[in-house]
Amino acid sequence: MLFLFQVRLRYFSPMISVSILGAGNVATHLYKSFVNAKTISVVQWYNRDIRKLAMFQSDVETIDNLAMLKPADIYIISVSDDAIAELSEKLPFENRFVVHTSGSVSVYDIDKKNRRGVFYPLQTFSKDVPVAMETVPICIETIGKKDSPLLKLLGKSMGCKTHKVNTDQRRALHLAAVFVNNFTNQLYRVAHEITESEGVEFDILKPLILETANKVQNISPYLAQTGPAKRNDKKTIKQHLKMLKDEQHQAIYKLLTASIKKTQGVYNKKLTN
Known part of the structure; x- marks a missing residue:
């Protein structure tokens, strides 16, 4: 099954649906890169304070209630390091693929009720400073091997080079x-x-x-x-x-x-x- 999944990813380039959780610098740059990618669809953008997403409300569905989260291939938690574990615990679903974008937080900090991974763009981000995302290396880590090809494809769809790393390396x-x-x-x-x-x-x-x-x-x-x-x-x-x-x-x-x-x-x- 894994082989067939990888072949499908390689040759058919399916649309990847993502939901972003958080509204900081990294989340903002990821969103801008996602919307410019032909094979990535941003389903929703969540933030506790929805006012921080006001300028994007006409382009993507913005929410401030986790209960409103719709199905997506990947849920990307892009909040402060200290808030990752707590937010992942509050997610109202199980057995879905949840990743964070931190360079220092363990993949195991994500609640184990879901499949877990890391999608870490190794770059400095400021909201109002443009970044050529295609030059940004993406460090990926997953617990389940079957999820790694999906993160690799997500990075590739952004035009980025991905690097598979373990926690210590990251x-x-x-x-x-x-x-x-x-x-x-x-x-x-x-x-x-x-x-x-x-x-x-x-x-x-x-x-x-x-x-x-x-x-x-x-x-x-x-x-x-x-x-x-x-x-x-x-x-x-x-x-x-x-x-x-x-x-x-x-x-x-x-x-x-x-x-x-x-x-x-x-x-x-x-x-x-």
Whole structure:
């Protein structure tokens, strides 16, 4: 039966019906991608506060009552991590396919009365900032093997590449994403404060930001590393620390400088062994 199901998915590309639960950044971008896909049908969009869905009411059926949920192939819970388990418990049906979109929450947090899975788009989302969804990797995880092809097809219908991962791998990706996205963005904010303090335009740094991101597309982060910490340029490091008036900024500078030095030291040690 599984083989026949996979063949049907491959050659006939059936319409996939989905219902979205939640109205945050991820849910909004998923909805926009779904409605632009020829083989995805959004049956309903649920949110506890239906006012947050007001701008979409003319395009999709919006509801604020779980009892009104209609049959769908996939129910996508896209709410805050802490609310996933509670919302899944409240779903008024059994033996349907329910997934969440979190990078860190276990698939087992979804109530076991339904088939369970994860559909995690690994990207940063802001409601008003467009995202080319076809470039977003989708990490999928299911408990039942028969459900995996359906999530893979959903991602493919969006134009996305899917990656089958287990819980530990997904959590590792989420942790790594915090470093490359959230922490990096905080460093941008610190840099913005530094340039602003001297009346310099932050925009002047944007080509450097883009080049740094582009460089790791082709070489490893280790090989891409440059700067005073890697060179062990003590004079420049001392000057920078003197320029930083904010103690927190100083602490960040010292911590990252020490981390780069340690990485370089480990590499040099390997070369000499």
